[in-house]
Amino acid sequence: MDDKTVKADLMVVQLDRARTALAEAKTIGETKKIMDMAHAAQIYARRQQLGEEAMAYALAIKIEALRKLGEILEVTPRHVGGKPLTHGKGLGKPDTLEELGISYRTSTLAQHLAAMPAEQFEQVREGVQTVSEAMKTVRAAKTKAARGELAQTANAMPRDKRWHLSTADIQTHTTSKRFDYIITDPPYLKEYLHLYDVLAKRALDWLEPDGLLVVMCGQSYLAQIYALMAKHLSYYWTGCYLTPGQPTPLRARQVNTTWKPLLMFTKPDGNYKGKIFGDVFKSDSNDKRLHEWGQSESGMSAIVSGICSPGTTILDPFLGAGTTGVAAIRHGCLFTGFDVDAECVKLSHARITNDTATTR
Numbered sequence: 001m002d003d004k005t006v007k008a009d010l011m012v013v014q015l016d017r018a019r020t021a022l023a024e025a026k027t028i029g030e031t032k033k034i035m036d037m038a039h040a041a042q043i044y045a046r047r048q049q050l051g052e053e054a055m056a057y058a059l060a061i062k063i064e065a066l067r068k069l070g071e072i073l074e075v076t077p078r079h080v081g082g083k084p085l086t087h088g089k090g091l092g093k094p095d096t097l098e099e100l101g102i103s104y105r106t107s108t109l110a111q112h113l114a115a116m117p118a119e120q121f122e123q124v125r126e127g128v129q130t131v132s133e134a135m136k137t138v139r140a141a142k143t144k145a146a147r148g149e150l151a152q153t154a155n156a157m158p159r160d161k162r163w164h165l166s167t168a169d170i171q172t173h174t175t176s177k178r179f180d181y182i183i184t185d186p187p188y189l190k191e192y193l194h195l196y197d198v199l200a201k202r203a204l205d206w207l208e209p210d211g212l213l214v215v216m217c218g219q220s221y222l223a224q225i226y227a228l229m230a231k232h233l234s235y236y237w238t239g240c241y242l243t244p245g246q247p248t249p250l251r252a253r254q255v256n257t258t259w260k261p262l263l264m265f266t267k268p269d270g271n272y273k274g275k276i277f278g279d280v281f282k283s284d285s286n287d288k289r290l291h292e293w294g295q296s297e298s299g300m301s302a303i304v305s306g307i308c309s310p311g312t313t314i315l316d317p318f319l320g321a322g323t324t325g326v327a328a329i330r331h332g333c334l335f336t337g338f339d340v341d342a343e344c345v346k347l348s349h350a351r352i353t354n355d356t357a358t359t360r
Contacts, residue, residue, distance in 0.1 A: 008050040011041055015061050022065055028072055028100055035065035063125045063134060070114025073107060112138040163329055163352060167345045168338040170317045171198050178208045180312040183324055185295060188218035200229040206315055210273045213265045233265035239279040277307045300327040308333055322348025326355050
């Protein structure tokens with residue numbers, strides 16, 4: 001029997017004892033001691049090159065200890081805040097996490113693991129190779145569950161209650177609602193450039209703290225549009241909307257263009273937490289039947305379904321012919337749209353009403 005095998009066997013014996021002790025642990029201190037021991041064993045196994053199996057066993061014990069820690073934390077009285085009690089022993093106040101030697105990140109992960117059903121926890125424990133990976137897995141599961149709840153809520157609503165349209169001017173319109181997404185397509189001509197400034201300013205009130213503004217625009221005045229919107233919002237990303245067919249000639253620029261920018265912004269203190277999305281969206285047709293600046297249903301559906309989860313809320317303050325609304329409702333989102341042109345609003349209302357009736 002070689003030296004590495006002996007070391008691995010001894011480590012497994014120690015971990016077996018730790019697992020037995022973990023089952024009997026009653027306090028945060030006892031549980032943390034086992035968790036730290038498993039962490040040290042994992043490092044030791046890696047440095048001594050004792051093999052993947054030994055490292056995986058140590059990690060499994062550590063994750064089990066984290067779950068036990070979460071269970072204990074759930075029933076432990078919370079500190080009311082303020083400075084740590086460096087001399088507070090015996091004063092009847094619970095220790096802070098800092099005094100217990102537990103970081104906020106560790107506490108959060110532990111409580112998420114504790115809240116998992118046993119079967120789901122087993123999948124996490126067996127399927128990860130690091131604690132960081134476990135944290136990502138837990139967050140992904142939590143996000144998936146939240147999105148599922150959103151979708152169920154939206155699906156429970158009658159289809160004709162999932163959308164609202166009105167005639168309004170973006171410069172004066174007020175609403176107490178906040179939205180997960182603003183997805184819109186303002187006019188591109190130079191005379192309308194000021195509307196991008198207005199849109200960004202109004203988005204401060206209309207976006208959720210973790211919301212995202214997605215605005216389609218032309219390339220001719222792209223630099224000015226970035227500058228106007230960045231006065232109010234934080235730049236997030238630029239997507240590419242591919243347009244089909246022959247390139248569109250822009251004679252004033254001597255350019256044949258086949259795409260449009262999708263500018264994405266968040267609130268200055270925002271933290272977008274929506275789903276991960278690709279940044280190229282493709283339309284399979286042009287559609288100017290209902291509005292001279294209209295986009296195709298396939299193109300707007302690619303944007304909405306690519307970025308938004310069912311159940312989320314979408315605002316379009318440049319409603320036009322209502323293509324964004326059609327795409328949003330088909331995807332199971334809740335939609336609000338308005339336009340300064342009353343005829344466009346009437347057309348959109350008829351279009352969305354007809355679409356919801358034929359796609360039930």
